[in-house]
Amino acid sequence: MARTAGRPPRSKAEIQEFRSKIGKHALEIYRAEGFAAVSMRRLAKEVGCAPMTIYAHFEGKTDILKYLWADVLRDMSNDVEKKLESVVGPRERLRSATQSFVDYWVDHPDHFRLVFMSNDVTRADVSTFMMDDDTLAHFRMFSSLIKEVHPKEHDVKMTTDTLISGMIGIALCVNTIPDYPWADATSMTEQLLTIIIA
Structure with a gap:
């Protein structure tokens, strides 16, 4: 042949x-x-x-964007997990992960804008990406950490979603309104976490 x-x-x-x-x-x-x-x-x-x-x-430009989103989220998760390797105790682990998450986005403002502020993409494309199991896993880690702190918590999802939205909000403010005299991002994150785990 x-x-x-x-x-x-x-x-x-x-x-x-x-x-x-x-x-x-x-x-x-x-x-x-x-x-x-x-x-x-x-x-x-x-x-x-x-x-x-x-x-x-x-498949096209949107497929490349989704690839970049996945790559950045994987990098962020690896950063958080690496810092968690040496941390013991449920509260300390949650604190470390929370600070690492916010620090990552504050230290990488271009990554923040890419993942959370991309233009030229449809709502359906964002939804498809966000509902993917690999994408959700990057955020589910906080559910696991919250369960370690509050094993009998009835509404872990509400607590997790509140924490995630607060962390993203801190990074959003610091990255997009830099001229405002924000309190230190680390202090704001600590304050958010104190409310979450009270």
Whole structure:
């Protein structure tokens, strides 16, 4: 049987590496010029391939955005989990995770804007991404930590959602209204946590 011409199929690792390369270039363009400047044609030029090669790995610009969201959330979760490795005690673990979460977004304002303030994306796309189990896992970790602090808490979801919305709110204010003389983000986070675990 005659062999067909062309490149042999890429391995899963090669595909993931190429997707990562595309994502890296998309993030660089986003940081420099905003997500509106990201296009399949421009990414192809940056990566050094044909636009159709980009489409073989991503359905379109929104798919690249979802990839970047997932990558940033994974980075944030890894940061929180790494800091939790050396912390014992339920309250201390919740405190460490809460501070690490807020610190991550304050220290990475471009990541915050990408995940929480992206334009040019439909409500349906955001909803699909948010309801994905991998996405929800990044936030469920706080439910587990709250259960450790309050094992008999009846409404863990309400407590978790209040904590998450408060943490995101602190990061939002610090990142988007920097001229206001906010209290220190660490102090605000500590105050939020004191109310949550009282």
